[in-house]
Amino acid sequence: MTAVLEVSDIRKSFGGIKAVDGVSFDVQEGEILGLIGPNGCGKSTLFNCILGQLMPTGGEVKVDGKVVTGLRPSELNRLGVSRTFQLLQVFPKLSVRENLILAGQEHQGNMMSRLFGPSDAGLSAAADQMIGFFKLDHLATEAAGGLSYGQQKLLDAAMAFMGGPRLVLLDEPAGGVNLTMLGDLKERLAAINRERRATFVVIEHNMEFVMSLCTRVMVMAEGKMLAMGTPAEVRANPAVIEAYLGH
Amino acid sequence: MTATGKYLRIALGVVVIAALIIVPMNFNRYGLFILSQWAVMTIAAMGLNLTLGYAGQVSLAQGAFVGIGAYAAAIMTTQGLPLVAALGVAIVLCFAIGWILGYPALRVQHHYLAFVTLAFSTLAFLVFRNEDWLTKGIYGISNIPRPNVLGFATNRPLPFYYFCLGSLALVSLAMWWLIRSPWGRAFVALRENPVRALSLGIDTRRYTLMAFAIGSALGGVAGTLYAPLTQYIDPVPFNLSLSLDLLMMVIVGGSGFFFGPFLGAMIAVLLPEWLRFTQGYYLMLYAVAVMLLLIYSPTGILGSLDRYLAERRTKAASALRAVAKSRLETAP
Numbered sequence: 054m055t056a057v058l059e060v061s062d063i064r065k066s067f068g069g070i071k072a073v074d075g076v077s078f079d080v081q082e083g084e085i086l087g088l089i090g091p092n093g094c095g096k097s098t099l100f101n102c103i104l105g106q107l108m109p110t111g112g113e114v115k116v117d118g119k120v121v122t123g124l125r126p127s128e129l130n131r132l133g134v135s136r137t138f139q140l141l142q143v144f145p146k147l148s149v150r151e152n153l154i155l156a157g158q159e160h161q162g163n164m165m166s167r168l169f170g171p172s173d174a175g176l177s178a179a180a181d182q183m184i185g186f187f188k189l190d191h192l193a194t195e196a197a198g199g200l201s202y203g204q205q206k207l208l209d210a211a212m213a214f215m216g217g218p219r220l221v222l223l224d225e226p227a228g229g230v231n232l233t234m235l236g237d238l239k240e241r242l243a244a245i246n247r248e249r250r251a252t253f254v255v256i257e258h259n260m261e262f263v264m265s266l267c268t269r270v271m272v273m274a275e276g277k278m279l280a281m282g283t284p285a286e287v288r289a290n291p292a293v294i295e296a297y298l299g300h
Numbered sequence: 301m302t303a304t305g306k307y308l309r310i311a312l313g314v315v316v317i318a319a320l321i322i323v324p325m326n327f328n329r330y331g332l333f334i335l336s337q338w339a340v341m342t343i344a345a346m347g348l349n350l351t352l353g354y355a356g357q358v359s360l361a362q363g364a365f366v367g368i369g370a371y372a373a374a375i376m377t378t379q380g381l382p383l384v385a386a387l388g389v390a391i392v393l394c395f396a397i398g399w400i401l402g403y404p405a406l407r408v409q410h411h412y413l414a415f416v417t418l419a420f421s422t423l424a425f426l427v428f429r430n431e432d433w434l435t436k437g438i439y440g441i442s443n444i445p446r447p448n449v450l451g452f453a454t455n456r457p458l459p460f461y462y463f464c465l466g467s468l469a470l471v472s473l474a475m476w477w478l479i480r481s482p483w484g485r486a487f488v489a490l491r492e493n494p495v496r497a498l499s500l501g502i503d504t505r506r507y508t509l510m511a512f513a514i515g516s517a518l519g520g521v522a523g524t525l526y527a528p529l530t531q532y533i534d535p536v537p538f539n540l541s542l543s544l545d546l547l548m549m550v551i552v553g554g555s556g557f558f559f560g561p562f563l564g565a566m567i568a569v570l571l572p573e574w575l576r577f578t579q580g581y582y583l584m585l586y587a588v589a590v591m592l593l594l595i596y597s598p599t600g601i602l603g604s605l606d607r608y609l610a611e612r613r614t615k616a617a618s619a620l621r622a623v624a625k626s627r628l629e630t631a632p
Contacts, residue, residue, distance in 0.1 A: 104499070130501035142496040144489060155489055158482040159501035167482040174482045216501060 055117075057082050057220050057252045058103070063112035065095075065102050072098040074276035075112070080220070085246055085253040087267035087284070089260075091297050095276040096256045097139060100222050104136055105129050116220065131160060135218035137209050139225045139256075145198025149189055149208055152197050153180035157215035179215065187211045187241055203234035210238065214245060220252045227259045235259070239266050260298070264288065272297060324461055332457035333529070338569045339464035340525045343471050345549040345561035347518025350475070352547070353556035354484065355511030356491030357405045361417040362546045364424035365394045365516045367538030369523020371428060374441040374533050383447035383528065390520035398516025402509040421543050428535035440534030444527050454528075464525055471521060478514070479558060487511055491556070519546075552593060554602025563601050 056079040065073040073095040080086050088096050101107040103114050105126045114122045121129055144152050158167060158174040167174060184193050187207045192200060197208055206226065213221050226242070227235055239262060245251055257263045263270060264284040272280040272287055274296045280287055287293055324335055348362040369390035376386040404416040428435050435441070446454045447463070454460040478484055486507050489497040494504050527533050545568055553564025571589065575582035597604040 106495070106499075126498040127501050127503045130499060136499050138496065138499075142493060142499075144492050144496075146492065147485070147488065151485065154482075155485045155502075156500045158485065159503070161482075164506070167486075168478070170482075172480045172482070212500065 055082055056080065056115075057084075057117060058254070059113075059115040059118075060099075060103060061113050061115075063099065063102050063114065064110045065098050065107060066110050071276050073102060073109070076273070076276075076278050077112075078271055078278065078281065080252055080254055082252055083246065083250045084269065085242075085255060085267045087263040087270040088254060088256045088273065089258070089263055089270060089287075089297065090273035090279070094273045096273055097224060099273070100136070100224055100254075100256065104134065104222060127159070130216065130218075133216070133219035134222070135213040135216055135220070136222040137213050137224055137226060139228065141202070141205050141209055143197040143200075143205050143208050143212070145196065147197060148194050149184060149197055149200070150177070150180050150193045152208060152212055153183050153215050156212035157217075160216040176215070183211050183215060186245070188237065203230045206230050207234070207238060207241070210242070214249075214251070217249070218251060220254070223253060223255045223257075225256055225258065227257055227262045235262065242266060320465060321462075325458065327458075329457045332461045334569060334573055336457070336461045336464040336525075336529050338565050339461070339468040340522050340529060341546070341549065341569055342468055342561050342565040343525070344519050344522035345546050345553070345565050346471060346475055347515040347522070348546050349515075349550045349553075349555065349557075349561045350478070350487070350518070351511050351515030352550055353554075353560065354479065354491060355487040355508065355515075357402070357508060357511055358410060358414045359401075359417045359512070359515070360414050360540070360543045360547065361401060361421045361424070362515070362519045363538055363540065363542030363544075364421045365398065365519025366523040366526060366542060366546075367424055367428055367535070368394055368397070369520035370527040370533050370538065371435055371441075371523070372520070373524040373527035374444050375434065377445050377447070377528065378441060378443065383524065387521065387524045390524045391517045394520030394523075395513045395517040398519075399509050399513040401516065402512030405508050405512065406505055418540065418543075421540050425535060425539050428538055435535070438534060440532055441527075442532040444531045444533065446528045446531070460529065464529065467521070467525055471518065475518075476558065483507070483510070488556075548590065550600075552590065552600055554600030554606075557600070557602035557606070560600055560602050 058080040060079065061077045063073055063076050064071070076099060088099070090096055098107065102109040105121070105124050105128070108123055112122070113120060116129070116132060116134055121132065144155065147155065154173050154176045157176045157179060161167070161174045161176065162170060181193065184190055187210070189204065189207060189211070192204065197205060200208065206229070210223065210226055213223070226238060230238060242253070243266060246253060255263065255267060267284060269282065270284050270287045271278060272293050279296055280290045280293050282290070288298065324332055327335065344362055344366050347365070348359060351357050351359050372390040372393060373383060373386040376389065377383055401417060401420055405413050408416060429437055431437070446460055448454070449463050452459060454463045486497070486502050489500070489502055490504050490507050490511070498504050549561060549564030549568045551564070552567055553560030553562065572582060572586050575585050578585055593601070599607070
């Protein structure tokens, strides 16, 4: 197994506050790593440092062995690292299909071919396949803003996969999604992980979701890594129970 | 869109284009001048609509680019060079300056960006006015010739109007292509949610600069038509108020709608003319009309129309659902 993502000693301070305080871990190919911890423990900041949204104060990030610290999010995305955000981030005025084409178009050709080539950047078929995969078939031409919250969450996740990423970082994919839709989402994520060997890191508060989807779980508290292990190990760890899970 | 709706649109388009060609045949010199001005201003407003309406970057400098294009045309054609050469120079110059003007947009947004572009607008005006050796300053450049297009002289008002209309058609086709290409989608993404766009691999920096550069280049294109239209230019028409006028055209017509600039320019160029019968009051009436329009329809004419049609579609759809539901309930 090779590490798709290696994070070493990442630090990020905002003024005097150490939001992320020396976190190191790696994620193996095909793995689904869960990232849990109380609100404000630095999970999203860690994501933003890995993804170039924030410049880390210290430390190093490697993707497939290549140092990517400080790259812009768009550059990182074209290297095969994709993400979703905690809050919904679909483009409400574009249709479902257009959203997916947009999510993949910068991975096709160059600036010139995107100007003079076909309007869909040759992605209509791939977008429709993704629409089918996430069971949004009847909604392909609907404006994304008209979808239900759960459907938009599915679309948001689907968009992260359009560029055929090696590594996907999902920030609370299950937040605000109802139970039926949650089952769909988990099952789809597991399937895409199996079929495409895509590697995931998932921030999530829904324990059932994390424990059943993830192969390993990392627990953060106050900017540091508190524990790392299989879901069962983490659940049994007294420090984790103390800090986060509760008795 | 339904098939009927599509045919209706095509039919409407054919009627409008035919009217634009046939009706002005009986117009007098002044009517043709106003209509040509509409075509020219529509091109400039389309450029701003790309920068502001689609890509979401505020600019108060579009008038300056019209000025740069107009001076390029005036200086070059009075030296005997063909208008097409001036067009090339204007496009390259405005594209390059627009690209540079885009850099502040990478750091500041909204009204801060408006101020930066406003400063550029003032700077350009000062160059037009003070650099006598190049622009002849406040005396202006006169006797600007009109071009021969494909062997036809456009000295008379009607052929020149057709030349402007043809140019507008070409620019519209190019813009239509651009908007429905992946670039158009990236511009919209840039306007709606730049952070998400960045995370999807969209190089927001490059697209921001492109939106400025292409929008500005269209301002230059409009300018190269403006100079032979008026046949005399001085710095005054290219001061800040032209930029504000163009901004108003985009917003009144419907910012981010393809046909917004056509409508906006129509209102900005034609409405004052129609209101002329009120003599001294026409500017006041015009101002009131624009204010009322923006109060009742802040998204512009096409924005309101779009909302109205969307509401009607939703109503029709829910009516259909209600019918289907009642049928299900009454079914044996």
